[in-house]
Amino acid sequence: MEDLEMDDVDNRVNLRPNILVDEESSSDRGKSNLLKISEQAAPHGAIFLHLFTLRFRARDQAWQWVKDSFGEQDGEIRFQDHAPRPDSFQSCCPGLDPALSITLGCKTPEQNAVTVWEIFEHVPGAEDPRSGYSTRMIGIPRGFSHWFALVRHSTAWIAPRQGKEKITLDADAIVCSFLRTDGLHLVLLAVTAVDVLTVLNTNEHGELLMVGRNDSLKDGQAVVVAALGTSFEDANAAAMARAEGVIRRSQPSLPTISNKTAGGNVNDDAKKLQGWYDGLTYCTWNALGQELNEGKIHNALEVLSEHGVTITNVLIDDNWQSLDHAGASQFERGWTDFEASEEGFPNKLSGLTAAIRHRHPNIQHIGVWHGVFGYWGGVAPDGNLAKKYRTKRVHKERDFCDRDSFTVIDGEDASQMFEDFYEFLQESGVDSAKADTRYLLDCLSASNDRRDMIRRYNNAWLEASAKHLSMRVVSSMAMIPQLLFSPEVFFKRATSQHQQKLIMRTSDDFFPEIEPSHLWHIFCNAHNAVLTQNLNIIPDWDMFQTTHDYSGFHAAARSISGGPVCITDYPGKHNLPLIKQLVANKPAGSSVILRPSVVGRSVQVYTAHKEERFCKVAAFQDVSFGERELAAGTAIVGVFNMGTQTHVEFLPLAEFLNFEAEGIEYALRSFVTGNIVAPLSGASGRSLVKLELGHRGYDILTLYPLLLLDGRRKIAVLGLLGQMSGAAAVIGIDVKASEAAVSTKIKALGSFGLFVMGQEDGEKLLTGTATLCGQRIPDAYQHVEDLKNGLLLQLDLEGAWKELALPDQQIVVEAAI
Template sequence: MATVIATYPPVGQVTRLSGSDLTFHAVLETPRELAAEPWQLALYHSSNEGGEWTEVAFLPGSPDVGPSELHEASDATTRLYFSAKLALQSQLNFTVKSRQGPDHEWRWIRTEQGVEDGLVVVDKKATAEGDSDDLPDLIRDLNPDLRWKAEQSQSPGTRLWSIDATVDAAKEHESTYADVPLGVPWGGFSRWFALVRPWAPWLAPRQGKTCFKIDKDALFCSFLSPGGKHLVFLGMSGVGDVITLFRSGVDGRLMLHIRNDHATAATGTALVAVGDDFESALASVMYHARTLVTATSVSAADAPTEPEAQGGIQPEWYEQWYDGLGYCTWNSLGQNLTEEKVLDAVDTLAENNINISYLILDDNWQDIDDRGRGQWQHGWNDFGASPKAFPHGLKKLVSNIRHKHKNIQHIAVWHALLGYWAGLAPEGPLAKRYKTVQVTREGSENDQAPVDNTMTVVAKEETGKFYDDFYRFLASCGVDGVKTDAQYMVDTWPSPATRRDLVVAYQDAWTLASLRHFRNRVISCMSQAPPLIFHSQLPATRPPVVCRNSDDFLPADPASHAWHLFANAHNALLTRHLNVLPDWDMFQTAHAHAGPHAAARCVSGGPVYITDPPGAHDAALVRQMTAVTPRGRTVALRPSTPGRALDVYVGFGDPAALLKVGAYHGRALPGGTPIVGLFNVADRAVAEVVPLARFPGVAAAQGEGARYVVRSHVTGKVTPPVGVGEAGSLLSVRLGVRGYDVLCAFPLTRAREVWVANLGLVGKMTGCAAVVNTVYKVLENGRVLVDATLKALGVLGIYISTLPELSIWDDFMVTIQGQPIPAHTVSVNKHDKHVLDVDIEAAWKEMELKSGWGNEVEVKVYFGLKERN
């Protein structure tokens, strides 16, 4: 059966345009025996809701002037391309129908694929600072009791306001709440997006259409107008013991939900920005929020820290601890953690040639009591490891690991912010050593309440000493990092006095101690609670920390994996504006969903660490995520700019949409590499046409006249040179269930009549991240030089538009570190005849090269230009 598998603009999604003329594209997949039939396609559209629907015929096109195919059809099918032009005046609702010829019935894409109509919105006027619209013009029925004023936006193409509402003083034993109507954004909108608190530690995305309705309180939300503009709302927290969130009210109205922990009446604040671009509008409210928090919050954690003792400068001095490949014991070894299991796990990794750089001992290494029903009710006894599970102690374990496995440079341990899940053991040594207080928790999710709903925690005046003593102990054992979990617990205390006394105190004491003892080699986990986000993660007054970006990876829950990717990609829209490195959590390589998880970690820009059960490894997948440096260290190939979702208004499991995660690596425009990770989070195959213009940074680079080649990691296919606006810059992709791909758009350099680009390490998901620098030159003798510096070994790919006309034997010279490499390590890529493969890893080993002081490798590729008549 033939079917329209994809359109651009996409059916079932929203597309925003700034111009009035639009070319629609459609891809029809048909059995090969039917390819010659007189296929007809029609664009069925209406210029407004409830208006008259009319149709425009698509015209057939040839493959060489249609979208670029990066995923080939099966042997039994072929793809046909059609286009239709339309002049737009306002928003347009549309769908597509097709038939085999005039004598056949029309078949609708909405019926075949189960997708709703597409929507195209036209933004006729760019947002500017001097626009006459004010906040009441943008929010219908704006509550007159609210106080609002215009603010100076720090994000171009946006306008900004603050909205204040008064909330009464907190009572003696409970906070005061206020639910304040705000109004209806735009007076009606086309789509909305929000990040909500599904439960206390985490954030998660929600999307909808014309009616705003959320099941949980939202930290921020955005609304798309019928004219294509974005109105973004951010609730402020971390200032004056007040938390401001959002709720949906009657008829989908936006509500402020304000909590006051202060002993006097206070003000809840929301920031509102309007812009033509969602990310610019979000940046506007985030920049202003940082300004407000920084101006009102000076914490102990901002104080200078003691420098850590250092030896001589090492070649890896500029690398971060998380640049290597990591291993965590949580899902791999479980909670019944023992010394024997840990040693066996690291031995098995080494036996499988998986060379990790850091190890995380997760929950259950500590000395805890057995009070209550389980971990949520257990308390922490003392600093040392569990005597039963670790009979030789923590120091001996760490010493053994470091002695035997020199590749493991960093060892971190897990602990809860308050010690353990229920705090300190009430009768344990720690509770007797430090001054403590009893605090009550609110009703807990999933039966996670401590015994009698009460926790024993260190008192405010000794939090600094508590963390300093603990981290000094860990350092004496050879531990040089921590994963500090359950940080949200401080946001579960109902008493306003307790919250005022302890929430900030614990954050500051932990931050200061981690800086002093571990130089920020920490992972902040379960810390997406508003008081923590605004106080500890938003200000840029301290080095950034690695921060968990979503709820856990759950290997045994098949339904969780697609959602895990979706939630991380959308949470990253916010976290990329914080002073953190988003961490998409560990995963397992020998797992049914391992491929998409691995690709997601690569495009996330965050750390890459695995949690494989001993012996259950996919070494080939590990090699796609990592590379070996000239000094023998395994590093993760992380883009320099974190990945985030590109389609914020597309809901989870939309049958017509792939999850698209955009990232960027390298220098500022032009010259860096835009990246888009594609993930099928639906329960069936999904095809799309993805414009090159959607890649981060590409549209801005068009002012430079930039041209690109786009490469698929999965298929190895490379497009011809394309620029934005050309038919070939539309990328036709199709992914099966659990399918994924990573597309990299490599900027081209013109060397006389030749287009050249450094593709980085081909065979790696984000091989562009191995590139440190590339210089292109036309030499005096007329030859072209590609001078590439890389931080790791592998197969280097060089795109050369005239490569099919050249001879590797006669026209090329390649050197590594100034020495000619063996000829057999240079070849033409098997997937594309325009790509030269240079196996620098094989050459390095065969030539027995040494890294010396540096940890980079320089590859020079010289080639001649064919004379043209």
């Protein structure tokens, strides 16, 4: 990783022939080759998209074109038009069906400059068992060069699609965005409300279609929100905000799900919930497979303990339940009883959980897996559950299993079933759950079944989760529009002070044996996050294994996802150094993962996976700066090579932070190399970083605000240096300029770093002392490294804590510089 000075550039831009070349007469071959572009090349009324290519040579060899040598396609120079925005959606998208009605929703403040419309389509009511349908043409968006969509690539999951010029969707889409040649972004969001499912699709001519499915007996409306803005992020956020209004209008009486358990305290429950998803989880799925029994579980946990892997949670995945049709495929088997299977768990579920807690005091939470209808094949028609609750034979539309009908608990008994089941789990020592196969609700084919079960099952599950498990639940295979747009998930601002965020899986599974799946897994989660970042959820990027060709790749992605970290290692195959990069120890001995406060999401949505470039995932850590009113925090940027060859890119840091607006200088640190580049700011022009990554290569770049310590020195608080997302350990920073000191509150122990600029040669870094919770840190736990651009102070907080024998308390580090 290296920073590049714009003053070192000796390049010329020639837009007329659309070729950007090094000046042949340049004699300085050691200079960094960057491109200087002036907006003067695009006066008002000119063409705003210019293609260019490059040629290069090494020493005295012949000039070569990059396309011929490396297969690189033409680059683009794009200028935004400053002309007034259109008020008419038809001017943005010619060919709109006149049967569609449009309202101009609003214009956001001028600094964001987003125009929002609502598009309505009449959808006839259902005639049971057939839903009502309607398809209308939106048209072809005017003058776009790139498009991005999030499509339902299976019934259970959404995934990104990208292309240029003509848009062709291979599946129904929830989000479509178009980068226009004038630099503006048009985002369309299909909003599902109550019983009307809305999606977007295309025909063979590349024309956008608006499709509605109505399960209600009454006529309804499909709704699409469109937003036109200067950036994708602004337009996307405006569309989501407007969609919230649509949902509120459609449901005047909104359900409120409290996470408060019976007789419990709301604040205590919230802390327990955070302690659950901030703890390292071990899952049995890939590790132990479907032939599950209590002996395998006990062995796996013993081996983890022997290898020094401290987990907080264990999730007992599929195949612990009592099922019929032993030996048949999972899709043919039905749920018979709440209790665990007698064959695999002779001591019952309560016996297993009691033994786990006795043998492993570090395990605070035990969870189990179940399907939305109990199991993949529903409930067994002749099982105990079928005798206790009313059942119904339902037909479903085709998904990845061929079974077209199965037995389920009737919608009218769903609430009582979940109440009884989760009460049984609670009494058996289980305090968390993974609710899977929730997509099956949208696979129901009959409109009356869909109308009766989708909302009832969702509300029943949420109520039981809140009452018995304090919302320690994972919603999996649940990326269906009816759940994504449900009030509990869609409203990021909770409808009640008691409502907590829901953990939701945001992509298909981790498949350890499928080589191409690993790059796609990261790419898919990062792009799905542009939608899910606006929801009331914590994203779950799924489990992974720490001894795998892509283990570091997956670990880095989980560390910046903003979600939980779950491993599924085969017993005895554990990468302890990698695990230590994901978790940090707390004073009481438990471990904690360091989640950024703002979840990671892709910052280049129009770059396709097949282009094999870098996938850049930006997260953010909010930091309190004491009495200083500083609008800053720490950006954490994961960079992942999506190609199979070594690749080099210049990263424009303005994509991750708005330097000019904030007026703050930053220090940038690479986690992989430990190199620090500083200062970086828009004002100095040093806003590009060169990064080279090989196959399976990744890095995490963290941008820390440089805080003024006194008249000449600046300081950056780096957090925990040994953890991938170590900046997320920092809670608050207080710079005491009068004392030339900095005080930091952090979440966990580890190697704590401070970077100081402006120190004079030979000047001692610590003029006073470094303290930990008021106690002086012994010299053996302090280390100063002289870098070319500053000094790095490293404090071993974990070693100092043990030597000082400090009690469990809030960790506060103070250093006088």
